[in-house]
Amino acid sequence: MPNFIDHLIEESKRFLNGRAQINDDIGQEAAKFVMREIPPSIGTFEKSNSPLIRWLEEAIQFGSSETEGLLKALKPVLPFLPWKYNYKPRPDMPDLGSRMGWGEILGPEAPFRDEHFCYGFTLLGKNTFYPAHYHPATELYIVLSGHAEWTLDGVTTVRHPGEFVLHPSNRIHSMRTTEEPLLALYTWSGEDVVTLSKYV
Ligand SMILES: [Fe+2]
Structure with missing residues (x-):
């Protein structure tokens, strides 16, 4: 697994590096990840038993020629990511935790420990609404597979x-999938990458 993870991080950095050459808000955010030194892993990557793994096979089917290299690097790693959904439960949407979540590789609680920066992958199943929310961290997403409404x-x-x-700090955003699951790479940066999202 470590070799697959290293390769995935390399491919992720390569992908973001292209965009980091453009000096705008997105490029500057991409550059933060490209420049980030990845510490040695202190955690392990075990096969996940999250309900999200039922979506994995389908979630890599809707990429493009641009993202297929990264999806290929991601495929062997996906079942071993620490998939979780750790937001406060919503009584009006009790199945959210089995329809969406994230597998974090780098972050305050991730196998590669970083108190000030996060990098991982977000997954939404088909016909899923990730309700409006906000968080202090600045968030950059790269859509890898699936056409969703953002x-x-x-x-x-x-x-x-x-x-x-x-998604700049504390701005309200949501996502909705229809017939395709959504798989996206994300990074979180800024003063506070510990405070979780709050629903509106
Ligand atoms: Fe967000």
Whole structure:
């Protein structure tokens, strides 16, 4: 597994490095990950028993020529990511925890420990709504597979594989999938990457 993880991190950095050459908000955010030194892993990657793993096979089917290299590097790692959904339960949406979640590789509680930066992958099953939420961290997503509706500050856009999406600190955003699951790489940066999202 360690070799697969190292390869995935390398491929992720390579992908973001292309975008980091453009000096705008997204490029600067991408550069933070490219420049980040990855510490040695102190955790282990065990096969996940999260309910999310039922989506994995399908979740890599909706990439593009741009993202297929990264999806290929991700495929052997996906079942071993520490998939979780650790937000406060919502009585109105009791099945959220089995429909969406994230597997974090780098972060305050991830196998590669970093108190100030997160990197991982978010997964939404088909026909799933990730409700409006906000968090202090600045969030960068790269859509790897799946066409979903992404909403930021009330404006909704269908995002395609290969697109970068920036959610500045504490801005309200949501995602909705229909017939395709969504798999996306994410990073969190800023003063506070520990405070979890809050639903609106
Ligand atoms: Fe977010």
